[in-house]
Amino acid sequence: MHLLKLLPLAVLSTLALAPTASAAANGSLDRRFEKADLNDDSSLDSTEFLALEPRSKAWVDAMHRFNAADMDDDDLLSLTEFRASNGGKEGGKPSKSEKFFLADADESGSLDPEEFARTIAQAKPWRKVLREFGRKDRDDSSFVTPQEFGVAIGTL
Numbered sequence: 001m002h003l004l005k006l007l008p009l010a011v012l013s014t015l016a017l018a019p020t021a022s023a024a025a026n027g028s029l030d031r032r033f034e035k036a037d038l039n040d041d042s043s044l045d046s047t048e049f050l051a052l053e054p055r056s057k058a059w060v061d062a063m064h065r066f067n068a069a070d071m072d073d074d075d076l077l078s079l080t081e082f083r084a085s086n087g088g089k090e091g092g093k094p095s096k097s098e099k100f101f102l103a104d105a106d107e108s109g110s111l112d113p114e115e116f117a118r119t120i121a122q123a124k125p126w127r128k129v130l131r132e133f134g135r136k137d138r139d140d141s142s143f144v145t146p147q148e149f150g151v152a153i154g155t156l
């Protein structure tokens with residue numbers, strides 16, 4: 001009985017002795033990194049990074065932050081890069097034209113439905129992707145051009 005009553009106090013005093021906030025934050029970032037690094041090569045490739053992202057996020061949004069965090073441009077996030085970017089949370093959101101170019105995997109200057117899917121929430125079912133694609137593809141060419149996507153003229 002006595003022990004049980006004392007327990008909350010004991011927990012509180014342990015918390016007070018916990019390391020500083022930033023060290024604790026690094027600790028949880030490091031654990032996040034280790035969990036995400038599925039092949040244990042001490043770096044995160046874009047696939048491992050994307051697995052950390054909620055499915056409500058678009059692929060292009062995640063890749064924009066991945067690229068921002070990847071300071072040495074080797075397409076991998078080291079633990080140092082992961083820490084420096086607060087776990088890939090820095091870098092903000094891509095502009096319309098940045099989204100377009102990230103999504104345009106074959107660099108054709110237009111988006112097919114699969115490329116277009118990268119610009120909207122990953123959780124969207126395929127039929128919704130196609131419906132949204134159809135709305136953007138005003139001239140029914142089966143491709144979404146930068147203009148149809150809404151990229152401002154002059155930013156290309």
Ligand SMILES: [Ca+2]
Pocket residue numbers: 037038039040041042043044045048
């Ligand atoms: Ca890895």
Ligand SMILES: [Ca+2]
Pocket residue numbers: 070071072073074075076077078081
């Ligand atoms: Ca890197």
Ligand SMILES: [Ca+2]
Pocket residue numbers: 104105106107108109110111112115
């Ligand atoms: Ca394309």
